[in-house]
Every structure is written in structure tokens, then in C-alpha cells.
Amino acid sequence: xxxxxxxxxxxxxxxxxxxxxxxxxxxxxxxxxxxxxxxxxxxxxxxxxxxxxxxxxxxxxxxxxxxxxxxxxxxxxxxxxxxxxxxxxxxxxxxxxxxxxxxxxxxxxxxxxxxxxxxxxxxxxxxxxxxxxxxxxxxxxxxxxxxxxxxxxxxxxxxxxxxxxxxxxxxxxxxxxxxxxxxxxxxxxxxxxxxxxxxxxxxxxxxxxxxxxxxxxxxxxxxxxxxxxxxxxxxxxxxxxxxxxxxxxxxxxxxxxxxxxxxxxxxxxxxxxxxxxxxxxxxxxxxxxxxxxxxxxxxxx
DNA sequence: CCGCGGGCCTGAGAGC
DNA sequence: TGCTCTCAGGCCCGCG
Numbered sequence: 001x002x003x004x005x006x007x008x009x010x011x012x013x014x015x016x017x018x019x020x021x022x023x024x025x026x027x028x029x030x031x032x033x034x035x036x037x038x039x040x041x042x043x044x045x046x047x048x049x050x051x052x053x054x055x056x057x058x059x060x061x062x063x064x065x066x067x068x069x070x071x072x073x074x075x076x077x078x079x080x081x082x083x084x085x086x087x088x089x090x091x092x093x094x095x096x097x098x099x100x101x102x103x104x105x106x107x108x109x110x111x112x113x114x115x116x117x118x119x120x121x122x123x124x125x126x127x128x129x130x131x132x133x134x135x136x137x138x139x140x141x142x143x144x145x146x147x148x149x150x151x152x153x154x155x156x157x158x159x160x161x162x163x164x165x166x167x168x169x170x171x172x173x174x175x176x177x178x179x180x181x182x183x184x185x186x187x188x189x190x191x192x193x194x195x196x197x198x199x200x201x202x203x204x205x206x207x208x209x210x211x212x213x214x215x216x217x218x219x220x221x222x223x224x225x226x227x228x229x230x231x232x233x234x235x236x237x238x239x240x241x242x243x244x245x246x247x248x249x250x251x252x253x254x255x256x257x258x259x260x261x262x263x264x265x266x267x268x269x270x271x272x273x274x275x276x277x278x279x280x281x282x283x284x285x286x287x288x289x290x291x292x293x294x295x296x297x298x299x300x301x
Numbered sequence: 302c303c304g305c306g307g308g309c310c311t312g313a314g315a316g317c
Numbered sequence: 318t319g320c321t322c323t324c325a326g327g328c329c330c331g332c333g
Contacts, residue, residue, distance in 0.1 A: 002327090034327095074327090077325085248326080289306085
């Protein structure tokens with residue numbers, strides 16, 4: 001479930017207890033998540049010093065002093081919870097709460113910082129994999145990813161160009177991690193709403209006719225493409241500031257809820273009045289490529 | 302190559 | 318209460 005803002009929130013929560021510390025002990029409580037763990041997974045991580053914690057799209061990447069990188073993905077229901085081992089007996093209710101879903105606590109990192117970091121994932125669509133840093137460029141999980149939506153290289157011209165030859169809807173294009181990496185169903189709906197663009201629109205309409213024929217980078221972005229990039233930036237930055245969105249599973253690593261869900265304007269708001277000033281439309285829902293789309297047919301064109 | 306639909310899992314909530 | 322059905326923030330894979 002986590003999209004870029006949730007993953008970034010998790011990264012910021014883990015960084016202070018992982019970066020600059022050693023993985024004293026690693027518990028792996030099952031043989032697989034989405035994929036089986038590598039045979040040497042534990043031995044390559046146990047005792048290792050973490051030099052940095054980064055993010056690429058919806059992936060977390062922990063750099064190790066050994067030259068390996070630990071790649072982590074939260075799937076739909078993955079989460080990390082941090083507690084200090086030294087205040088372990090303080091919150092009695094904590095142990096109580098943990099016993100409740102302890103069944104899905106699959107991986108536990110015991111850090112030299114004194115932190116205990118538990119990865120919980122009921123649906124097990126998440127996964128972890130250790131890769132040599134110098135083989136990162138050939139890693140199939142990462143190699144197809146498009147630009148970071150908050151990175152410098154992502155702009156209207158680039159978005160228009162990568163949409164120019166697409167035969168899908170704009171909604172599907174934005175969910176395609178090869179076009180832009182990190183958006184998911186919620187933030188695509190929200191960005192399209194804020195840009196007043198229809199999810200049904202053909203993706204290729206973001207480029208001018210000339211740009212579509214040429215298919216050249218730096219070609220001709222339309223005002224629509226500019227508006228969309230602005231909306232994507234805005235919604236992601238606001239969501240990160242709010243600690244992400246907590247619908248079902250996502251929490252900050254401290255256990256606190258994110259609160260961007262209160263700022264959704266269309267997602268999960270079917271039947272509500274459109275929030276665009278003076279619009280008066282009603283938020284509708286329909287299915288596109290097997291996913292729910294929420295939008296206002298009146299002001300999104 | 303591209304786009305789509307199925308499948309992977311569990312749990313929450315609605316309706317009966 | 319409990320059963321059945323639908324749906325969920327993602328992404329890999331096989332098919333046409």
C-alpha cells in the first residue's frame with residue numbers, strides 16, 4: 001500500500017536508528033516473503049555496519065560497509081516499527097499490542113543503536129534482497145524504473161515525451177513505474193484531480209502533435225503536462241510533510257499515524273461534493289486496469 | 302516491444 | 318454470530 005510518501009516517511013524514521021549503526025543480530029522468522037529469502041541472506045547482513053539509508057521509488061536501500069546493499073520493498077501491507085530495547089518493559093501495552101499481530105512480524109533487526117526494528121507484513125507482497133553495490137545497475141527490480149518524481153530530471157518535457165507514444169490512459173501511464181517511479185493509485189488520483197485532468201484522457205495528449213511525431217526528448221510539453229508535474233510535486237511534498245497517509249496499514253516507524261488521508265480530495269470520496277471552488281460536481285468512482293479511479297467528471301477534462 | 306488480466310496473500314467490512 | 322463476497326496503497330508474469 002505504501003507509495004512514495006509513505007516509503008519516504010519510513011526511511012526518515014529508520015535512518016536515525018540504522019545509519020551509523022551495526023546490525024547486531026538479525027531474525028528471519030520465515031523462509032519467504034513474496035520471494036524466498038536468499039540462502040545467504042542472514043549471513044550477509046548479520047554483524048554489518050549500515051553506512052546509509054536511501055530510497056529509490058518505493059524501495060528502501062540500506063548501504064552496508066561490506067559493499068552490499070539491502071533492498072527492501074513494503075508491497076501492499078508491509079510496515080516497520082522501531083522500539084528501543086532498553087525501554088522494553090516500560091509500555092506494557094506495547095507488548096500487548098505486538099502479541100496481537102506478532103504472527104506477521106517476519107524480520108527483526110537488532111541494532112547497535114539499541115533499537116529493535118520489526119518488519120511486519122500480513123499479505124507478504126513485500127520482499128528483501130541483498131545485492132552487491134557494484135551490481136546495482138544490473139538489478140532487474142530497479143533497472144526498469146523511470147525518474148524520481150521529485151528529482152531534477154523529472155519535468156514537463158520529459159513526462160510529455162515518455163507519454164508521447166503510449167496507447168493507454170493517462171491514469172495507467174502514471175501508474176507505470178517506467179514512466180515515473182513512486183506514484184501509486186492514491187497519489188495518481190489526487191494529482192490528476194489537482195491538475196484538473198481526466199484519468200480517461202489518452203496519455204499521449206500530454207505531448208503536442210509535433211512532439212508525438214518526433215518522440216524527441218525536450219520536445220513539446222503542453223500546458224497540461226506542466227500542470228500535471230506541478231500537481232505531482234505538490235501532492236507528494238504535502239503528503240511527505242504529513243507523514244504519509246494512514247488508511248489501514250501505514251504508520252510511521254514510531255507507531256504514529258500519518259495524516260495526509262484527511263487531505264484526500266477524491267480518493268475514497270465517492271459520492272462527495274467536488275472540492276474545486278465553484279464546480280459543484282460529485283466525485284465518481286470507476287475501474288481502470290483493475291484499479292479504482294476516483295475523479296470529478298465535471299472539472300477534470 | 303506493448304498493454305492487459307490474473308495471480309500472489311491476508312484481513313476488514315458489508316450484506317445476508 | 319458467522320458465513321460469503323468484495324475490496325485493498327503493488328508488482329511480476331504470461332498471453333495476445
